[in-house]
Amino acid sequence: MSLKNKLHDLKEKYKGTKMAPAFNAFHTFLYTPNEVTHNGTHVKAADDLKRTMNTVIMALVPCLIFGMFNAGYQHYAAIDSSLREDVLANFFTMDNLWIGIIKVLPLVVVSYGVGLVIEFIFAVIKGHEVEEGYLVTGMLVPLIVPVDTPLWMLAVAVAFGVVIGKEVFGGTGMNILNPALTIRAFLFFAYPTWMSGDKVWVYDAVNRAGTADAISGETILGSYAQNLEPVYSNWDKFFGFIPGSVGETSTFLILIGAAFLIFTKIGSWRIIVSTFIGAAVMGVIFNQVVAADIITSSSKFYGLMSAPWWEHLMIGGLAFGAVYMATDPVTASQTNRGKWIYGFLIGFISIMIRVFNPAYPEGVFLAILLMNVFAPTIDHYVVRGNVKRRMNRLKVKTA
Amino acid sequence: MSQDIRIKKGLTIKLVGDAKQTTTSVAQSKVYAVQPADFHGITPKILAKEGAKVKAGEALFYSKTDERILFPSPVSGTVTEIDRGARRRVLAIKIEADAKQSHKNFGKQKVADLDEAGVKNHLLAAGCWPFIKQRPYDIVANPNVAPKAIFISAYASAPLAADYSYTLQGKEEELQTAITAISKLTKGKVHVSAGANQQTPFDSINGIELHKVSGPHPSGNVGTQIAKIDPINKGEVVWVITPQDLVVIGELFLTGKLNLTRTIAVTGSKITEPQYVTAIAGATVADVVASNIDEDNARIISGNVLSGTQVDADGFLGYYDNQITAIPEGDDYDFFGWNRPIFDKISTSRALTFSWLLPKKKFDLNTNTNGEHRAFVVTGSYEEVFPLDIYPLQLLKAFMVKDLDEMEALGGYEVAPEDFALTEFICVSKQPHQQIIREGLDLMKEELG
Numbered sequence: 001m002s003l004k005n006k007l008h009d010l011k012e013k014y015k016g017t018k019m020a021p022a023f024n025a026f027h028t029f030l031y032t033p034n035e036v037t038h039n040g041t042h043v044k045a046a047d048d049l050k051r052t053m054n055t056v057i058m059a060l061v062p063c064l065i066f067g068m069f070n071a072g073y074q075h076y077a078a079i080d081s082s083l084r085e086d087v088l089a090n091f092f093t094m095d096n097l098w099i100g101i102i103k104v105l106p107l108v109v110v111s112y113g114v115g116l117v118i119e120f121i122f123a124v125i126k127g128h129e130v131e132e133g134y135l136v137t138g139m140l141v142p143l144i145v146p147v148d149t150p151l152w153m154l155a156v157a158v159a160f161g162v163v164i165g166k167e168v169f170g171g172t173g174m175n176i177l178n179p180a181l182t183i184r185a186f187l188f189f190a191y192p193t194w195m196s197g198d199k200v201w202v203y204d205a206v207n208r209a210g211t212a213d214a215i216s217g218e219t220i221l222g223s224y225a226q227n228l229e230p231v232y233s234n235w236d237k238f239f240g241f242i243p244g245s246v247g248e249t250s251t252f253l254i255l256i257g258a259a260f261l262i263f264t265k266i267g268s269w270r271i272i273v274s275t276f277i278g279a280a281v282m283g284v285i286f287n288q289v290v291a292a293d294i295i296t297s298s299s300k301f302y303g304l305m306s307a308p309w310w311e312h313l314m315i316g317g318l319a320f321g322a323v324y325m326a327t328d329p330v331t332a333s334q335t336n337r338g339k340w341i342y343g344f345l346i347g348f349i350s351i352m353i354r355v356f357n358p359a360y361p362e363g364v365f366l367a368i369l370l371m372n373v374f375a376p377t378i379d380h381y382v383v384r385g386n387v388k389r390r391m392n393r394l395k396v397k398t399a
Numbered sequence: 400m401s402q403d404i405r406i407k408k409g410l411t412i413k414l415v416g417d418a419k420q421t422t423t424s425v426a427q428s429k430v431y432a433v434q435p436a437d438f439h440g441i442t443p444k445i446l447a448k449e450g451a452k453v454k455a456g457e458a459l460f461y462s463k464t465d466e467r468i469l470f471p472s473p474v475s476g477t478v479t480e481i482d483r484g485a486r487r488r489v490l491a492i493k494i495e496a497d498a499k500q501s502h503k504n505f506g507k508q509k510v511a512d513l514d515e516a517g518v519k520n521h522l523l524a525a526g527c528w529p530f531i532k533q534r535p536y537d538i539v540a541n542p543n544v545a546p547k548a549i550f551i552s553a554y555a556s557a558p559l560a561a562d563y564s565y566t567l568q569g570k571e572e573e574l575q576t577a578i579t580a581i582s583k584l585t586k587g588k589v590h591v592s593a594g595a596n597q598q599t600p601f602d603s604i605n606g607i608e609l610h611k612v613s614g615p616h617p618s619g620n621v622g623t624q625i626a627k628i629d630p631i632n633k634g635e636v637v638w639v640i641t642p643q644d645l646v647v648i649g650e651l652f653l654t655g656k657l658n659l660t661r662t663i664a665v666t667g668s669k670i671t672e673p674q675y676v677t678a679i680a681g682a683t684v685a686d687v688v689a690s691n692i693d694e695d696n697a698r699i700i701s702g703n704v705l706s707g708t709q710v711d712a713d714g715f716l717g718y719y720d721n722q723i724t725a726i727p728e729g730d731d732y733d734f735f736g737w738n739r740p741i742f743d744k745i746s747t748s749r750a751l752t753f754s755w756l757l758p759k760k761k762f763d764l765n766t767n768t769n770g771e772h773r774a775f776v777v778t779g780s781y782e783e784v785f786p787l788d789i790y791p792l793q794l795l796k797a798f799m800v801k802d803l804d805e806m807e808a809l810g811g812y813e814v815a816p817e818d819f820a821l822t823e824f825i826c827v828s829k830q831p832h833q834q835i836i837r838e839g840l841d842l843m844k845e846e847l848g
Contacts, residue, residue, distance in 0.1 A: 032736025036766040040833040046744035048770020050737035055750040173774030334778040
């Protein structure tokens with residue numbers, strides 16, 4: 001008997017039992033079900049939610065692989081800064097990859113493990129199918145945390161984010177806040193010392209603090225926030241050979257991911273483009289403030305405000321947030337016009353928080369979470385425009 | 400002056416099994432049936448008794464809400480069975496056809512001499528009223544409310560649909576008579592839409608506003624045409640008639656007989672030789688497709704694949720349908736169907752689905768859902784196939800939560816279930832859009848009138 005028939009028999013056996021959703025999750029992973037249409041359209045298009053989510057994961061894989069190499073590279077380059085002189089020769093090495101395997105892969109495993117277990121438990125308790133939303137969230141989470149984040153911390157945060165951020169609202173499709181960013185926000189507010197400073201971005205820097213072998217890696221935003229000039233070239237910033245969260249450093253790969261998402265029509269180009277526009281506008285405004293001598297170089301905001309506007313687009317988490325986070329269809333605006341407004345405000349507010357936030361010089365995740373909350377409001381006014389048009393049509397008729 | 404309709408948003412679903420333009424007539428069925436479910440929202444009051452003899456055109460039942468609306472027998476014969484389902488709901492009234500058909504004579508009428516009431520009463524008496532449907536709510540029209548306009552779509556863009564420029568050939572006289580008659584029922588215009596660059600019998604017909612339609616499906620849906628020509632506002636009613644029913648109405652005035660014979664497109668990949676046949680409404684499906692079908696694991700649909708009704712081989716042709724489609728059932732598992740590249744199915748995305756590379760290809764789709772039912776997640780995709788000035792996702796959600804104010808404000812009066820067939824087709828979450836719209840419209844009718 002073939003695997004297909006065996007699984008079919010098992011499915012019939014589990015049907016109606018508590019464990020059916022758990023079994024079906026594995027079964028539908030292997031086989032698209034034999035369900036047929038009944039009412040309504042007798043044929044259906046090829047896409048389902050699994051395919052949609054899988055496309056996003058594919059767009060994230062380059063960032064993950066790059067992040068694994070970068071974990072090692074930043075570690076060794078912090079010990080021996082001469083490595084930075086020839087990046088290409090010293091980046092894609094087995095040593096670097098090994099650090100990635102021992103540091104980054106466990107983050108991925110913990111994120112998926114904890115998140116999916118919670119998803120399964122909720123599916124079994126509530127008797128609905130295991131939904132695919134966490135497949136993307138589970139991939140995003142390890143890419144937006146510092147490489148040295150302790151695994152237990154990540155586990156706690158994931159549990160919080162999945163339960164409070166998503167399941168209490170009813171699961172995938174019902175949540176108000178982006179679950180991955182809820183997890184990130186929880187980490188940030190619960191364990192701030194592990195989320196900022198010049199130690200957490202480089203593997204082993206925390207352990208070595210205070211010893212003779214101490215190493216550190218300041219992010220570019222961190223340098224700017226202290227009114228220091230960052231040590232990295234613009235190409236390093238663009239390609240991502242810089243310290244930062246695991247998978248968000250390479251603007252280049254993120255843009256390739258964006259191109260893939262836009263081409264496959266899975267990601268909203270409106271949100272991606274408008275987020276970059278919003279960030280550029282805010283950056284230009286700050287540049288003009290500096291150019292007009294409104295603030296002096298003694299101001300604590302001077303470093304970040306004077307950074308050229310285009311540099312803001314490729315440092316920090318802006319690109320990653322714009323492409324992979326803001327585009328989450330559940331928490332973003334749902335109307336096309338609303339998406340323009342939503343994206344623009346995310347970019348605009350991101351740079352504003354980045355410059356003015358005294359404690360932590362990155363604002364993308366806060367900006368997206370804020371706009372998640374306002375997305376329904378934006379949609380409301382966009383849809384009212386349509387309703388008003390309809391009312392006017394009626395008025396013209398009756399007048 | 401006519402106004403052309405050009406739409407860009409939409410999706411033409413090209414399927415295998417287009418009907419060849421030859422018409423054969425099939426043998427008369429033994430049993431015909433009229434199924435009240437074809438007339439949505441009508442509660443039937445049965446007139447015919449089991450065992451009674453009826454002539455073609457004689458009423459079998461009438462509407463509980465308006466006893467003038469009669470539903471006629473398509474053939475002459477003996478009422479053999481009144482098939483009842485749960486709670487004694489009438490499922491079908493079956494008539495065993497006489498070998499020699501006899502028609503009830505309603506009398507020839509000179510249309511030009513009739514006034515509004517005359518036309519209306521004649522249509523009601525002869526059982527032609529159910530042909531007239533109304534928007535809002537997509538139900539059989541209420542004879543007491545005059546419509547602001549009447550719409551006729553003579554352009555079919557649905558998958559494998561019967562080509563009106565073929566099926567209406569030579570019916571000019573009937574069409575003209577019917578148009579003259581029904582135009583007396585409205586103070587507004589009679590809008591007819593035909594395909595651009597297509598010869599249609601309507602080219603030579605007087606008393607209509609002819610619109611040329613182009614663009615992908617749903618350009619042929621009358622709902623799309625209404626929205627582009629003269630959208631429905633709150634409190635307004637428009638009537639909708641299909642061209643093949645106009646022919647029946649025309650023939651009624653010309654000959655005094657109700658002749659429900661129509662040209663049916665027999666289509667789909669499970670049909671051996673897709674072609675046109677002539678058959679009478681309510682015929683047994685098996686007789687219509689007669690040995691021209693590969694019945695092995697086939698889904699037979701009375702209507703098109705987007706909004707037709709599933710029927711068995713011993714089921715009956717729907718009262719309004721001029722198409723039968725047979726496609727393969729998709730009741731099989733697909734190994735890694737959610738992530739492997741797909742070439743043989745249609746998709747509007749490009750997520751390893753490659754139908755965008757094959758714009759000319761005709762697909763052999765089956766009835767598999769290609770995934771499981773989920774909550775709404777993806778946004779922005781419905782808008783690409785939805786040409787009305789309505790937010791489809793927001794409207795669906797309003798319909799699901801039964802928020803009457805929102806249903807009304809977002810355009811509930813302007814839609815029919817078939818307008819949401821394409822969004823349902825592409826829905827990643829596999830939500831039953833047409834069912835949601837149907838239930839919502841029923842609620843609106845009940846609560847808002």
